Amino acid sequence: MKKLYFAILISAAVLIGACKKTVTLDLKTADSQIVIEGNVTDSSGPYTVSLTKTVAFYTENNFPAISGAVVKISDNQGVTDSLTETSPRIYSTSILQGAPGHTYTLSVVANNTTYTATSTMPAHVPFDSLTVNKQELFGDNRISATVNFQDPIGIHNYYQFTEYINGAQYNKSLFVFDDRLSDGKYISINLFNDSTRIKAGDHLAVDMYCIDVNVYNYFNQLDQSSGTGAFNTTASPANPSSNINNGAYGYFSAHTAEGRTIIVE
């Protein structure tokens, strides 16, 4: 809704001759730091943890891998899985099976520092259907994906969606949604996109995850600080608060996963 409002303002600004250009800024470079991304789902494994480093803004998007780390995931049922480095930056599980309601603990030892995080996999909420929404905005025909599902009443649920267009992950995957204002409703929400357009004939896929509150907060904050757009920028972008300790960037999420696919008409 807020985004729609900003979209109108931007269109209005364009009407009166706003201009947009790429600029090169003198940006500092922070010391390289560890970035941990770990996921456990209710699908069958292996599950992966990736370890990379931060880089300077004006370098290429090649994020150095951290190899030789000791990575473990254990659940609250007494299973501990030691992950093996299966490809650069990727560490994979071998025996662990994720299930809703279980709590998982990640431990990473790298550069003589131990990083830990826990996440509890919420109950699975079925992904009912994927449809599309067509909207006219100042002459542009915008198509966005609509996800439809029944939110369970009485539980605070948090959802995350990842969108794929013709097999490629959509440029912005930070769609998170919580049922703060929608508890118990049948929910149909648009994954509002403002840079890539979906066209008729496209192969559209969406994965729906039920995530825990910390992971929701992480992605919600990441979205608010993503810094795109002329107006929709927070006054003070900041790093999202991670559920991993000792200053690591990234997150550890135990979540359910269910996908739907359609061909856009």
Next chain:
Amino acid sequence: MHLTKVYLSFLVLLFPTLLFAQVKHTISGTIRDKSSGETLIGASVSLLDQPHASVLTNSYGFYSILAPAGEYKLLVSFTGYTTDTVAVSLTHDVVVSVTLASGNSQLQEVTVTAGRNNNVTKPLMGVQKLSINEIKDLPVLFGEKDILKTIQLLPGVQSGGDGSSGFYVRGGSVDQNLILLDEAVVYNPSHLLGFFSTFNSDAIKDVTLYKGAIPAEYGGRLSSVLDVRMNEGNSNDYHVNGGLGLISSRVNVEGPIQKDNGSFDISARRTYADLFLKLSKDSNTRDNSLYFYDINAKANYKLGEKDHIYLSGYFGKDELGLGNTFGMSYGNTTATFRWNHVFNSRLFSNASLIYSKYNYDIKVNSGNNDISITSFIRDYHLKEDMQYFVNNSNKINFGLDVNNHTTSPGVITATENSSFNPVSIQNRHSLESALYVSHDLSLSDKLNVNYGLRAGLFSVLGAGDFYTYDSSGNALDTAHYKSGQVVKNYFNLEPRFSMSYKITPSSSVKVAYTRTTQNLHLLSNSTSSNPTDVWIPSSNNVKPEIADQVSAGYFRNFQNNRYEFSAEVYYRDMQNQIDYKNGAQLIANTNVESQLIFGKGRSYGLELYMKKKAGKLNGWISYTLSRTERKFDGVNEDSWYPANQDRTHNLSVVGIYKLNKKWTLSADFVYYTGNAVTWPSGKYTVDGQVAFLYTERNGYRMPAYNRLDVGATLQGKKTKKFDSNWNFSIYNLYGRENPYSISFQQDPGDASKTQAIQYALFRWVPSVTYNFNF
């Protein structure tokens, strides 16, 4: 507390000087404009050969002056008007009302005085007055003259950015300015993203900005008071005037209700930028709307020699709509009823009943999501102000202020099959009351003092549920309060003090100290101000904001007051400032107070100002050197950091040149240091996407801003019946792309790179407006 005691004893010490008042006679009356009959605010009235007998008219044009029986010459002057002298034979109390002729059309310097040197002699400092006459020839965006844009050219006042109506005064935030329209608080002073302000200059008479010594009669905001007074209307004849512009037009009608006893003034305007949308071939585009309109109306009537009533109001609405998918409307409504009563020639009273409301309304109809969101803030306000002219060197101002606020943070209505539940966030009620007194005192020819005290009580009232939170923002406890039950009382004493010492007849030094408090806070965590930003009152969790400011200045006039110069320094300390947690949810959130963090602020600076008030060339140069900082736990390792609006240098140059009887040329130039901003110092990958790494809040600077605007006014043939002019202007003459914002993204053309994108709003905005008056 100790300071307060010292202050109170000082107050008691000074009062006995009042007792020495001699028995004299009073000359009192009202000063008005000759042609329109409008009262003149702040006109200077003095007796020739009586050095102490010099006073200013109050907000209703009323003055009172005291002298022993005798023959006098009463001298009345006002900037931009021809000075008038009236012979007065004083044997008993007399009423002398004077009308002054506007020197507007005159070109000879001698006939138009630059006014008196009140800026030097009066103790009040950090005050800027503007009349609509002064600004009418300045070049402006879209040809719409706008007081909120013009005050941004004054020292100590910073622009909120290109096209913004928001402004920062001496390091305060946008919501720390008390913006009053005929005493009613205007909660959102902007239309259309701030490109227009809510103030239609046709309807405005006088604007005063207080940023240093704030008189005790004003309270409720930390950093400044912008007191805007509406025109009363011509009490002699009927007039219609208006303007036709490229994207907006306006019309104003004024005239007497009963000659010399009352008048009315109605102004309206509307933008029609969206009419261009109607030209579109696309049917959906044609259904979009984007416009605003507003109406100002005022009427006054004299009930007798001693009583005068005024009724004024404002109504404005912005409409944004996308077919029937999305609609948003928002606006302010104010109404003020005032009753002036002259008890006797020395005691003047004004009682005001004021209503003010700001609300927004959003409707979304997308798929089966049919929802609407509404929110408002509303005031019922009573003000009683008394002015007692004890004698020519003593004036006492005292009064009472009671304001009942209701805020509705958000009500969501939704249809049964919508994705959202209907939600109603509880309304909040509060009562803001204050008693104040201030004393204007001349201790000698050279030394003038104004001191006062405002005692304010802010009561947070039920009904409602009030929460307490732990450090991570989880609700610990809920307390239920019944209707009218006091949840929390905040009592604050706000001393106000200012003093001037005349070094020579045309120069002085001044010092001032002001404490201000604020109990209504605007929640806004994005770079641009949104109509959906919500005001919240102080509560059990949110404490009143408190500011203490000391300032000192040197004031000097040259060449018979044609030039004014001032240099002021200030230091301001601010407590209980508000910021937001990372990822804060501010819309429709019952626990919105758990999303806030509290800290401190400080600002200091030097302001230089040189103004030329008379002659063919008028204008001013204003320069501010300043620093504004904030300190919040957990931000930048708990150390002081520059606030967003911290701008080291801020320069404005304004010139208006009367070329001949037909042409008036004008220009203004603005330069300021870029805002302090937070930019990334690295990047990393999350979910196959690029995320940015931040190391420090406000550690970077936007590029410096500069802009030159030019304008020209062509006066048409002036007859008794008809007067018209053409106004041409170019905003941003050299087309500089001043960045409005800079954002960061993955390069859409090359996924292996990231880039910074700069948005600039305006390059060369030309405009033409035709103004008429008959």
